[in-house]
Amino acid sequence: MISTLEKEITFRYLKTRKKDGFLNIISIFSFIGISLGVAVLIIVMSVMNGFRTELVNKIVGFNSHVTVKPYENRISLDKLENTYLKKISKELIFSNSGEAIVIGKNYTKGIILRGYSSKDYPKLDVVKKGDFNEQSAQLSKNSISIGKELSYNLGLGIGDRLSILSPTGIQTIIGSLPKQETFIINSVFDSGLTDFDANVAFVNLDTLESFFAFEKGKRNLEIYLNDPSNIEEAKTSIQKLFENEFIYTWADMNSSLFSALKVERNVMFIILSLIIIVAAFNIISGLTILVKNKTRDIAILKSIGVLNKSITKIFFFVGVIIGTSATFFGIFLGVMFSLYVENLREFLSNTFNISLFPEEIYFLSTMPSEINPKSIFIISICSILITIIVSIFPAIKASRLDPVKGLKYE
Known part of the structure; x- marks a missing residue:
């Protein structure tokens, strides 16, 4: 507990005075440094969290959550009636895929063709939720649905x-030649990820299997879960059901990407925490100078019976109040910037004619931000703890001051 006397003296020392000019500057810089450190940490963590969430949503919305790939024997249809599988999944879709080459007038590239039946294709999230320009929602025999980026690169539309061109060869009188077919573009989709839009296209399942000479019994089973975030538990249960098939999930396909994001977020947290630590050292400097300036006051307080414990409390609370108020102000700044980070990006991009968040590098067209209360709590606790630690030494030093020496030359 803090007494009324301790409280009065603490707030008196916090007030600015003209004769304490240099001390006030140090206190102001301590306040600004800690506030900026906390704000920058919150902004960076919010952008990193938002980026990861958006990326997961885009990937999960475009890919199957769990894919069951047969080795030799076809997938038994009886397993699809499993009670647990029906409980955790919302859609069970058979598909197939293969790599082919798109041939344009001035543009040639490899793409992944995904095949779905006409009845299953409309069930895909990218079709139900995606941005579509379409002539038909069905995948007929020789129709194809391509991404916005691929459409732009080829200069083709609906x-x-x-x-x-298929890697599967056909026999002719001059030998084996690659199989080539012409498809009519019936829709152009926008998944929100340029990597998918430029490299993936959808065709009819029967057409794809004929084009690549695939066996119909070797179709993959795509499982779309009710809760795709709980992927590891679902994968373990599905593996028990499909013991003789190869199982992989959306997390397995993008494990390196999300591992890199996690490492980057942790490293950024450590590096930016140094800003708070450096700013906190200004509190030590400020309190040390304050103790030096208040030597006479401390000596008088001790001479009238104020305990060393009370002197320690007074200077300790001066440092803690500066650090805590700076932390809360930093939280306010960080939250406000996080809420309007996309507006700020657009303003800077338009004003200086620069690209601050290139879509082709970061996959997303807008700068995402997700404010995580848990991250803010951890940041604020770390900041306040650092402030408490750096306030202890000057406070103890003040309490050990000899009142006789303090008043000797007065």
Whole structure:
């Protein structure tokens, strides 16, 4: 507990005075440094969390949550009636895929063709939730749905013809030649991820299997879960059901990406925490100078019977109040910037004509931000703890001051 006397003296020392000019500057810089450190940490953590969430949503919305790939024997249809599998999944879709080459007038590249039946294709999240320009929602025999980025690169739109080359050869009188077919573009999708839009296209399942000479019994089973975030538990249970098939999830396909994001977020937290630590050292400097300036006051307080414990409390609370108020102000700044970070990005991009968040590098067209109360709590606790630690030494030093020496030359 703090007494009324201790409280009065603490707030008196916090007030600015003209004769304490240099001390006030140090206190102001301590306040600003800690506030900026906390604010920057919150902004960076919010952007990193938002980026990860958006990326997961885009990836989960475009890919199957769990894919069951047969080795030799086809997937038994009886297993699809499993009670647990029905409980955790919302859609069970058979598909197939293969790599092919798109041939354009001035543009040729490899793409991944995904095949779905006409009845299963409309069930995909990218079709239900995605941004679609379409002539038809169905995948007929020779129709194809391509991404916005691929459409732009090829200079083709809905109704245009697109030639695709298969690695599967056909026998002719001059030998084996790659199979080539022409598809009509019936829709252009926008998944929100340029990597998918530029490299993946959808075709009819029967057409794809004929094009690549695949066996119909070797189709993959795509499982779309009710809760794709709980992927590890679901994968373990599905592996027990499909013991003789290869199982992989959306997390397995992007494990390196999310591991890199996690490492980057942790490293950024450590590096930016140094800003708070450096700013906190200003509190030591400020309190040390304050003790030096208040030597006479401390000696008088001791001479009238104020205990060393009370002197320690007074200077300790001066440091803690500066650090705590700076932390809360930093939280306010960080939250406000996090809420309007996309508006700020657009303003800077338009004003200086620069690209601060290139879509082709970061996959997303806007700068995401997700304010996580847990992260803010951890940041604020760390900041206040650092402030408490650096306030202890000057406070103890003040309490050990000899009142006789303090008044000797007065």
